[in-house]
Amino acid sequence: MSALEINKVFKDYGKVRVLKDINISIDSGEFLILVGPSGCGKSTLMNAIAGLDDITAGEIRIGGDDVTHRSPKDRDIAMVFQSYALYPSMSVRENIAFGLEMRKVAKTERDQEVERVAKMLQIEHLLDRKPAQLSGGQRQRVAMGRALARKPKIYLFDEPLSNLDAKLRVEMRTEIKKLHQRLGTTIVYVTHDQIEAMTLADRIAVMKDGVVLQLDSPQNIYDNPVNMFVAGFMGSPAMNFIKAPLVKLDQGYGVSLTNQAGDTYALPVPQAKQGSLDGWLNKEVILGLRPEQITHVMPHRQSEPFCHTLPCRVEVAEPTGADTLIEIFFNGQEVDARIEPRSQAPVGQVMELMLDMSKAVLFNPETQDRLA
Amino acid sequence: MTNTRPVSTGERLARGGIYAILIAAALVYLLPLAVMLLTSVKTLDDIRTGNILSLPVEIVFDAWHKAWSNACTGVSCNGVSGFFWNSFQIVIPAVLISTFVGALNGYALTKWRFKGSELFFALMLFGCFIPFQVVLLPMAQTLGYVGLANTTTGLVFVHVVYGIAFTTLFFRNFYVGIPNELVLAAKLDGAGFFTIFWRILLPVSAPIIVVCIIWQFTQIWNDFLFGVVFSGQDTKPITVALNNLVNTTTGVKEYNVDMAAAIIAALPTLVVYVAAGKYFVRGLTAGAVKG
Numbered sequence: 001m002s003a004l005e006i007n008k009v010f011k012d013y014g015k016v017r018v019l020k021d022i023n024i025s026i027d028s029g030e031f032l033i034l035v036g037p038s039g040c041g042k043s044t045l046m047n048a049i050a051g052l053d054d055i056t057a058g059e060i061r062i063g064g065d066d067v068t069h070r071s072p073k074d075r076d077i078a079m080v081f082q083s084y085a086l087y088p089s090m091s092v093r094e095n096i097a098f099g100l101e102m103r104k105v106a107k108t109e110r111d112q113e114v115e116r117v118a119k120m121l122q123i124e125h126l127l128d129r130k131p132a133q134l135s136g137g138q139r140q141r142v143a144m145g146r147a148l149a150r151k152p153k154i155y156l157f158d159e160p161l162s163n164l165d166a167k168l169r170v171e172m173r174t175e176i177k178k179l180h181q182r183l184g185t186t187i188v189y190v191t192h193d194q195i196e197a198m199t200l201a202d203r204i205a206v207m208k209d210g211v212v213l214q215l216d217s218p219q220n221i222y223d224n225p226v227n228m229f230v231a232g233f234m235g236s237p238a239m240n241f242i243k244a245p246l247v248k249l250d251q252g253y254g255v256s257l258t259n260q261a262g263d264t265y266a267l268p269v270p271q272a273k274q275g276s277l278d279g280w281l282n283k284e285v286i287l288g289l290r291p292e293q294i295t296h297v298m299p300h301r302q303s304e305p306f307c308h309t310l311p312c313r314v315e316v317a318e319p320t321g322a323d324t325l326i327e328i329f330f331n332g333q334e335v336d337a338r339i340e341p342r343s344q345a346p347v348g349q350v351m352e353l354m355l356d357m358s359k360a361v362l363f364n365p366e367t368q369d370r371l372a
Numbered sequence: 373m374t375n376t377r378p379v380s381t382g383e384r385l386a387r388g389g390i391y392a393i394l395i396a397a398a399l400v401y402l403l404p405l406a407v408m409l410l411t412s413v414k415t416l417d418d419i420r421t422g423n424i425l426s427l428p429v430e431i432v433f434d435a436w437h438k439a440w441s442n443a444c445t446g447v448s449c450n451g452v453s454g455f456f457w458n459s460f461q462i463v464i465p466a467v468l469i470s471t472f473v474g475a476l477n478g479y480a481l482t483k484w485r486f487k488g489s490e491l492f493f494a495l496m497l498f499g500c501f502i503p504f505q506v507v508l509l510p511m512a513q514t515l516g517y518v519g520l521a522n523t524t525t526g527l528v529f530v531h532v533v534y535g536i537a538f539t540t541l542f543f544r545n546f547y548v549g550i551p552n553e554l555v556l557a558a559k560l561d562g563a564g565f566f567t568i569f570w571r572i573l574l575p576v577s578a579p580i581i582v583v584c585i586i587w588q589f590t591q592i593w594n595d596f597l598f599g600v601v602f603s604g605q606d607t608k609p610i611t612v613a614l615n616n617l618v619n620t621t622t623g624v625k626e627y628n629v630d631m632a633a634a635i636i637a638a639l640p641t642l643v644v645y646v647a648a649g650k651y652f653v654r655g656l657t658a659g660a661v662k663g
Contacts, residue, residue: 050556050560052556052559052560071559072556072559072560073559073560073561073562073563077560078560079556079557079560081553081556081557082553083551083553085551085553085554085556085557087554087557087558087571087572088554088575088576089571089572089575089576090571090575098558098561098563098571099560099561099562102561102562102563102567103562146557146561
């Protein structure tokens with residue numbers, strides 16, 4: 001049974017339509033991430049699930065029950081807010097117990113539940129403190145504790161990590177992932193951070209302008225984006241988009257790339273991806289190639305069918321430690337490549353780069369939709 | 373002592389000048405109080421022979437005693453003590469009720485917005501600008517209709533109605549700075565309108581409650597116009613009694629009694645300011661910088 005079903009949901013604010021025909025269904029225990037740039041409607045959708053915002057049309061079901069017109073407290077959900085929203089006048093203990101108290105749970109039972117949650121989140125020593133006496137990470141834990149205390153059907157996380165510093169964010173990310181694996185809870189999680197989305201989610205819904213562009217597993221979203229927006233949004237550094245003419249080769253279609261020296265190379269596109277390319281011969285398409293698909297030459301992979309080596313001049317080099325990002329030019333456009341630091345040629349010099357075309361994707365330059 | 377540097381003569385002079393101006397200004401403001409205090413402990417002879425600033429020949433508290441218990445305010449000669457308590461009977465309920473209603477209004481107007489709530493608030497603000505005189509006649513009629521004319525309850529009602537505009541403004545501006553997510557979280561936890569108010573909002577409202585109480589206390593305690601118009605013979609507040617005492621024209625003009633009575637009338641507001649003044653400033657600036 002689905003833990004959460006969102007059917008044909010629309011939301012208008014006055015004349016502005018902020019959610020357009022949202023359809024999502026997730027199973028019990030699934031971790032769904034809503035991701036997108038600010039203003040894409042992800043927070044509105046989360047508020048609609050929580051019941052904090054009414055929807056204009058459509059239906060929301062939680063655990064099989066239609067909750068579209070139920071008030072937030074009757075939906076059996078718990079939410080972790082971006083600002084944590086801890087009650088400032090209450091101790092940590094009272095904060096965690098408040099929801100139980102409101103639901104008329106007996107005192108002894110409340111105390112047990114607070115102990116259980118505190119132990120799980122390792123905040124037992126903080127129970128008698130006020131929120132103002134806690135650090136950012138501790139507040140974050142308490143906010144999660146408050147949600148966990150009630151054992152609701154669905155947990156909603158609204159950008160819970162965005163107020164933490166970078167190091168703590170990574171730690172808490174792992175913590176949330178562990179917690180989800182251990183408890184098997186159903187989670188809907190809003191973020192604008194694509195790395196959080198990739199690392200945490202079972203499934204990701206990429207949203208833009210009130211529309212779910214793609215709802216898929218993280219790997220599929222990464223490897224098979226439906227359009228240039230999804231492709232560009234997921235992954236850092238972003239996918240390279242290179243305008244290139246489609247050419248006919250012996251083994252099918254290919255794209256033509258010209259390096260800085262002016263030499264042109266025709267690189268074949270895998271057969272499996274050539275379905276709808278017939279009308280595009282000799283026209284310009286957009287080749288999407290992630291930086292890690294343009295690397296230093298790896299001899300053991302050179303024989304793979306879609307790996308090609310070509311010489312390129314290094315224009316800029318940005319070492320990140322683990323690998324170095326270099327900037328090169330194809331068809332007069334900037335392209336990022338990710339190479340092994342020791343293999344980098346000095347800036348201004350030419351080095352051989354290997355392009356892995358097996359994961360290349362092609363887009364329609366006008367509609368920005370996926371061609372192949 | 374790494375940061376000390378020699379202070380030049382020019383800087384010393386400038387600093388001295390600033391202090392001189394500040395001290396002079398403070399003296400000017402303190403002078404009336406000093407005159408009142410000095411006069412109130414002089415004898416009438418002392419007042420007549422000395423000048424206004426001269427120190428008392430001997431300090432006597434007869435005038436204070438008289439002002440409190442047997443000075444004449446109109447026909448009765450029982451001092452201002454009865455009116456002093458009258459004022460408390462008006463001020464305490466009026467302050468508490470107007471503060472509470474203001475808090476509830478501010479809460480509703482910020483955390484449970486409804487269609488037109490901004491307009492509602494804007495209209496409410498007009499209440500802050502309506503002069504007392506404008507409402508005198510309609511209010512007198514209203515009090516007459518509901519049978520509250522010349523009663524303490526009626527006066528409390530008038531002050532509550534008039535004060536709500538200010539208290540609502542205070543609380544509304546304070547609650548606007550409190551994150552809505554607190555209320556949303558409480559809603560999800562299952563709390564209702566009043567539970568959220570009592571358990572979440574009120575416990576963090578101490579600074580603005582202090583501001584409200586000081587403001588309302590001062591306003592209502594110092595009010596003369598409503599007091600003189602809407603009170604009965606036995607429910608007059610102290611401001612009205614003070615006026616009657618000073619304006620009683622039989623016999624000699626007893627300046628020392630007048631001064632003592634005036635200080636008695638001003639004492640509660642002074643005490644409130646001294647006791648809670650620093651919270652007043654803190655409360656007014658609270659929310660400007662998030663703590």
